[in-house]
Amino acid sequence: MHRAGWVALAGLGCDVDDPDELFARAERALACARAFGDVDLEAKALADGGLARVQAGRIAEGMAMLDEANALWCGPAANRGAATMGVCSFFTACYYAADFERAGWWVDDLRRVGILGQGSLGPTFITGHCESVQATALIELGRWSEADALLTRSLHTFETATGAAAWHPAIALADLRTREGRLAEAETLLLGKDAHLQALLPTARLHLARGDAGLAAATARRGLRLVGADRLRGTDLLSIVVEAEVAAGDLLAAADACREMADRGLGLGEPALAARATRANALVLAAGGQPADAISLVENTVDALEARLAVQRLMLTLDLITLHERAGNRAAADVEARRARSMLTGLDITLPPTARSLLDRYAELTGAPPPEAARLYRDGDTWLAASAGVVVRLRTTKGVRYLAELLGAPGCEKHALDLVDRVEGVAEGLDRRRLGSAGEVADVAARSAYRSRVEALRTAIGDALAAGEDDRAATLEDECAALTTELLTAFGLGGRGRLVASAAERARLNVTRAVRTTIERIGEALPEAGRVLDQRIRTGLYCAFEPDPGDAVRWSVHS
Structure with missing residues (x-):
């Protein structure tokens, strides 16, 4: 009977998709633990039972059980293997309930007793989970550089210690990359993980960001089948379904998903989930020809959101700009654009190109100095760069022409070989991407x-x-x-598609060198304008000009 309690809890609680099943297992184990006085089994059962309750929407009760389990691991419970697996349930619950403060409370104590930290696979795995939760909190707080550094370090530490691909840090970093608009990097991080529940929501978001509404909806619906009665993950997944169905033009399916979101979220009292539900309902209302109702709904939610949900407040404000724009009320859209810019000043985030373009269409923040204009333009056989009344003459080098190509298409990635072809020309019918290579492994x-x-x-x-x-x-x-x-x-x-030989690599090196040399030359005469170019021009195999609304200098090109 005693052994049966451990059998019921075999494996990681966070790997049990359906909270009803996890709840039943935990209850059986808890009864055994208390009957036989097994404190290690009791702690593990409390952790898994707490996670099951959180997933089912009984958040306060579940978190209290998880706190009790942590107290046992920091005290009399001695089975480190069970503790390692149980702490995974704790951090998973914190992640789903967005209770990042509670996760922070326990980190030091769990490190002190050796449950978190480097060493064997178990602690390394749990530390990666813990750091992923911390990074998710930083992302929601608008501290993306810190989150990026934490996840990158955690990923490297895990892979160095275990020789295996990282799990939680890679998934969290992929979600961050999707938010930044770096979709190819996000896909690389998620490859091979899409069979597992932890990666389903980020994968669905990636498909949606790429514009593949059908694949996004299919991935989210697969997740819904797996999570069963899980109200927290179910609400998140349904928000993807709504957005995907609206994008596909199926408003009936989107409205059905909204109603299911309302049912799952009833009584949860979670502001983050309420904000997602608001956005979903606003999308359906606007698509159904009720923009005024959509605007009112979003405005009320933005005003009520807590300060700790700064990124969600910003994203809903960006939605308001779009809603006012569609309603033909540019003045109201301009007001919201000013508010969004004000929010951005307190956040360290990277907006994707579509959001940056949206803000750029509207007035600058009231009271803030307008950005300095900088221009790159042709003057006969040479090029000129001008800003703040200073003009610098540039020779017509390949670097200047590559730079002009990038400045002329802000937010658009260009392959290094495409830049070479545009500047140098290419013989008709010649595919430079295949010179010296076997071509892309898969197009x-x-x-x-x-x-x-x-x-x-x-x-x-x-x-x-x-x-x-x-x-x-x-x-x-x-x-x-x-x-x-x-x-x-x-x-x-x-x-990116892997080219197996040297044509693309030569182009990457030559374009990068030429562009950076040109930016350095501009920066000598125009320091502030050159600094913005240095920060916002991305070079490599794929190059891009990625301006930010908060830049002190706004670049344009005239050929």
Whole structure:
């Protein structure tokens, strides 16, 4: 009977998708633990039972149980293996409930007793989980540089200690990259993890950001089947379904998902989830021809949001700009743009190109000095760079012309070979990307087909397992694993198609060197304007000009 309690809790609580199943296991184990006086089993059962309650929306009760479990691990409980797995349940609950403050309370004590820290795989895994929760908190607080540094370090530490690919840090970093608009990097981090529940929400967000509404909805719905009665994760996943269905034009499906969100969120009292529900309902109202109702709903929510949800307040404010714009009320949109800029001054975040472009269409922040204008333009056989009344003449080098190409298309990535072709010209019919190489392992269309097929296979595997067709599920899993391997080998640094030889590498080096030399030359005469170029021009295999609304200098190009 005593051993049966441990059997009920075999494995990680956060790997049990359905909270009802986790709850039943934890209750059986807790009864055994108290009957036999096993404090280690009791702590693990409390942790898993607490997680199950949090997922089911009984947040206060669940967190109290998790606090009790932590107190036992910092006191009489001695089984470090069970503690390692149980603390994973604690941090998972903090993540889902956005209770990052509670996670911070326990970190020092858990480190003191050796449950968190470097060493064996268990502590390394849990430390990565803990740091991912901390980074998620930093992301929601608008401290993205800190989150980036923490996740990058955690990912490196995990892979160095274990020799295996990082898990939680990679998933959290992928979510950050999606928010920043760095979609190819996000996909690279998520490859091979899409079968697991932790990665489903970031994967669905990535598909949505890429504009693939159908794949986003399919991924989110697969997650909904897995989480069962989990009210917190279910609400997050349904918000993706709503946005995807609105993008696809299916307002009935979007409205149904909104109603399900309301049912799952009823009585939870979680501001972050309420904000997501507001955004979902506003999307449906606006798409259904009720922009005034959508605007009123979002305005009321923004005003009521807590200061700690600064990023959500900003994103809802950006939604208000779009809603006013669609309603033809530019003056109101301008007011919200000013408010958004004010919010940005207190945040360390990187807006994706679409959000930056939206803000750039409206007036600058009241009372703030307007950005200095800087221009790069052709004057006969030479180029001029001008700002703040100072003009510098530049020779017509390849670097100047590459820079002009990037400045002329803010927010758009350009392959180094495409820049070379634009500046140097290319013989008709010649594909420079294949010079000296075997070409891309998989092109864009092929990778898109792979993604769709993998998602269809994941759904089919779940259906087969539910029907008890284990052999069919295994066959489908083999096919899915093979496709995932193909995708992994088709991606190189930064998530781009991997070119297996030197033409692209030569272009990368030459374009980077030429552009940086030109920026340095401009910076000698125009220090502030040159500094902005140095910060906002991204070079590499894929290059881009990524301006920020808060830049002191705004660059334009005239050829």
